[in-house]
Every structure is written in structure tokens, then in C-alpha cells.
Amino acid sequence: MLKVANLVTEFASIKALNDISFQAKPGRITTVIGANGAGKSTLLRTISGLERPTSGSIKWFDEELTDKSVEAIVRSGVAQVPEGHAVISQLSVAENIELGGLFRKRQARGDLEIATKEVYELFPILFERRREPAGSLSGGERQMLAISRALVARPKLLLLDEPSLGLAPLISAQIISIVDQLCKSTGLTVLLVEQNANTALAVADHGILLALGKVVADLPAKELIADSALRAAYLGY
Amino acid sequence: MNSFLTAFFAGTSQGAIYALVSLGLVLVWRGAGVVNFAQMGQAMFTTYIASQLIQNEYSYWSAFVIALISGALLGALVDLGIMRPLSSRKNSQLLNSQSMRTTVPVIASLGILGVLKALAGIFWAGEERGFPAPVPTTGLRLGNSDLAITGFDLFVIGVVFLALVLTTIFFTRTGMGLAMRASALNPEVTRLSGIRVGSVRTLSWAISGTASSLAGLLVTPKTNLSPNTLDLLLIIGFTAAVVGGLTSLAGSVLGGFILGYVIAFVNVYSAPENVFLAILIFLLLALFLRPQGILGSKEVRRV
DSSP: EEEEEEEEEEETTTEEEEEEEEEOOSSSSSEEEEOSSSSSHHHHHHHHTTTOOOOEEETTEEEEEESHHHHHHHHHHEEEETTTTOOOOBBBBBHHHOOOOHGGGGOHHHHHHHHHHHHHHHHHHHHHTTTTTTGGHHHHHHHHHHHHHHHHOOEEEEEEEEETTOOOOOHHHHHHHHHHHHHHHHOOEEEEESSSSHHHHHHEEEEEEEEEEEEEEEEHHHHHHHHHHHHHHTTTO | HHHHHHHHHHHHHHHHHHHHHHHHHHHHHHHHHHHOHHHHHHHHHHHHHHHHHHTOOOHHHHHHHHHHHHHHHHHHHHHIIIIIIHHHHHHHGGGHHHHHHHHHHHHHHHHHHHHHHHHHHHHHTTTOOOOOOOSSSSSEEEEEEEEEEEHHHHHHHHHHHHHHHHHHHHHHHHHHHHHHHHHHHHHHHHHHHTTTTHHHHHHHHHHHHHHHOOOHHHHHHHHHHHHTTTHHHHHHHHHHHHTTSSSSSHHHHHHHHHHHHHHHHHHOOOOOGHHHHHHHHHHHHHHHHHTOOOOOOOOOOOO
């Protein structure tokens, strides 16, 4: 269970996150939607430790994450796939995946091999192109690689920042449905940030609508999809 | 023919040393974003340590190994004691802008250079002294003919070759090497992969310290040792790093060898006083013709 309570993150005294509270159920997808600048990315970056909150708490089960370093947060099972298909272009596909599991190479070498095999089964195209530099992949493949890098760490909580950004609808739907399957088969908890609300809400258990750093709606996903007045007011469609 | 071979062999063995210096500079530049002007100060200091040990009747080889270890420790110490505290001061007015964040560590490295020179002056009176070579520095003979290469040149080339092979294996075959490459290319994704980027950075300072310490041990049998002897090496090594592309480890090594040949051939075919002019012309040519360096990559932006 992820519990975010009264979270405030400031950039030079502008409150990018202004008193955010919500919960994400384990083994489910929670989708965070909102317009540009609503604070969606800041929320994920604060959970993963890349940004430091001014106040508030982030609890992953019994662990308080706000006072931990980025590296320690990853090591306690929280992995972020940052915005923009973040892979290291100059490294090969296989090296990008290896990088994701490097920190547990000593304790869990055997499991690391299994995890690597699993992501290659999930995304066979990556196995075919494993020796090529990540920079040569298409946008969709780069996103698959970014997700694979996070998955070999065997996270319990996956933070996905706009995975469909810049991708063709068909490909982004495919990626989201793979995440959905993972969630159902492995009990992974997912916090999915999307601007493109429909696909992301369709697989979600729960939806959170952010506007100007505040939670304006926290509803079961089905209700959020159906609430056209809310969408018109905050998303403009 | 004989003068050609003389220049070629001198260029190879000097170039090997420049390659080490250049490699050390690029490691810290890529790994920590700092141009380390203290690098050859660190090398000078560890070579004095070796020299002191040899005076105290330690064997050449134990002094050699201890100097390399001190090089690594000194490099790590510079990072942990000075660079890391400097860059982690979040509320400093001075470090607010990006340009100051890159400049301040460079100025700090100049300060470290000054301190190391002063310390060498205090401990070893700053006197110029010789530094021994483990093998003869006279020309080799094959049958009745003199060869244009000394035993020590061969030793230098061999040791540097071994060091470069080990470095390559480290960077391409080990997890730590992958972590170092990754954190130089994209620190954010590397941190999100659970890797302690700070420790990786300290390690690149340590490896750089070892490489330059080795360069100090290999160059001083020819140049002698004083607090200032290695300054020149930094300039040449830095030129080599820029020519090689500043971000490419292989390029830095290649740049070192190319500079070694440029200097050796100018020395033999022209005159030693023209060496610096030649370095300048070569640097300008390289910057005009290939500003990204021989093996440096252009900044490619995907849109």
C-alpha cells in the first residue's frame, strides 16, 4: 500500500505539489491524470526521491520514503520509469537491462538471469536487438526497454511517467496492456501518470485527477471516465 | 631511416605516458564533470612518496605499487574531502548558476595543486632529484648494431599497454565498469537503477589518480622529479584529451599517442624549441577540422 499524505514539493517557493494525499492499492493500477503542469511528473519524481518534498509523507507499506536517497528507494522495491523513454542511448539494449539489475548482482545473480529472461519474453523485439545501441530503437521499443530496465530490479511498486508520450496509439495501448497483465500476474503495484486519460483509466482500479498541484478528484476509475463535467473542466475534452 | 625509428620509438613511449595522463583527465571529466588541474600535482606527490621509499631502501617494485595505491587514495580523498562537499552545498549563492557549478571545482583543483606543491616543498625541500628506472635507460643492442629504442622505453610501452588492457576489460566486462559508463552518460537513469552514483564518481577519481600516478613513475626517470616537473605533462595530456574528444576514453588514449608522435617527430626533424608551436598548431587544426575530437561524439538530439 502506497500512502501519500499532505505532500508539498516546492520549486523556488512555487508549490508544484500542494498538500497532496491519496492511496494506491497493492497489486492494482492507480492512474494519475491531469493537464500539463498539474504536477503529475513532480509527484512521481518526489516519490522516487529525485525531488525532495518540503513537507508531508510518502509511505510504502511501513517504510517512510521521504528521507531516503534515490538509490535506497530503488533498493526498497520502488522503480521509476521516467518521462521520455529514458534509456541510455549510447549503451546497448542488453547493457541497459543489465544496468537495472546491477545493484542486486551479488545477492541474487540467479534471479537476475531469470528476470532478464522474463523481460526478453515480454518484449521479444528487445532480445532480437539486444546488441544494438539503445539509441537506434524506435520510440515504442525505447519505452519497452525503459520498462524492462525497471522490471529486472523486481520492483513491488512501478512508477510510470507518461509511457505513451509520443507513441502511436496502437503501440501505447499495447504497452499499457502489458503493464496491466504484469499487474495481474505478479501482483505489481503501478502508479501510472498519463495525459492521455482514456487508455490509462481503462486498465486502472482507481483514478486521481490533479490540477495545479492539488487533488481535485479521487474516484474509482470507472466513475472518473464517466464524469464528463470533471473532464471538461480540468482536461478540456 | 635511423632518425625515423628514433622518432617513432620515442613517440611511442612518450605517447604512452601522455595517453595515461589524458585518460586520467577524461575519466574525471566524464565521471565528475571536473577538469582536474591538480592531477599531475597528485602524480608528483605520489612519485615523491615512491622516491622516499626507495631512499629508505624499499625495493623499486614495492615503492611502485605503494605509489599507485597512494594515487588511488589521493584521488578518492580529493573527491570525498573537497569536490563532494563543494557540489552538495545546495543553498550556496555562489553555486546557483550552472557556469559557477562547473567553474568552482576547477578553481578548487588549482588550489589543491598549490597545496600539493607546497607540501612537497615542506616534506622534500622541493629539490630536484632523479628517479630510478627498473631497467637500463641505455639503447638496446642487437648483435653489433645499436637500436633506436631503450630497455626503459620498452618497459614503459609494456606497462602502459597492460594498464590499457586492464582498463578496457574493467569498463567493458564488469558491472562496476558498466555503472561507471552509465553514470557518466546519464546520472539520473543510473540513480533510478539503484546505483550509488556518488561512490561511482569517487571511484573514477581513484582510477584517474592511479593512472596519473603511473604516468609520474614512468616519466620521471627521464625528466627528474621536482614539484614542477610534471606541469608540462598536464598541458600535453590535456591537449591530447581535447584532440581525442574529451568524452571518449579510447579517443583520449589515441590523442596521447598522436601527440607523442607529433612531439617526437618535431624534436628529431625540426628543433626541440619548435615543439610547443607544433602542439599549438596541431591543437588548432584538430579543433577546426574535428571540433568534437577524433572519437568524440557529436551531441545528437532526437526530436
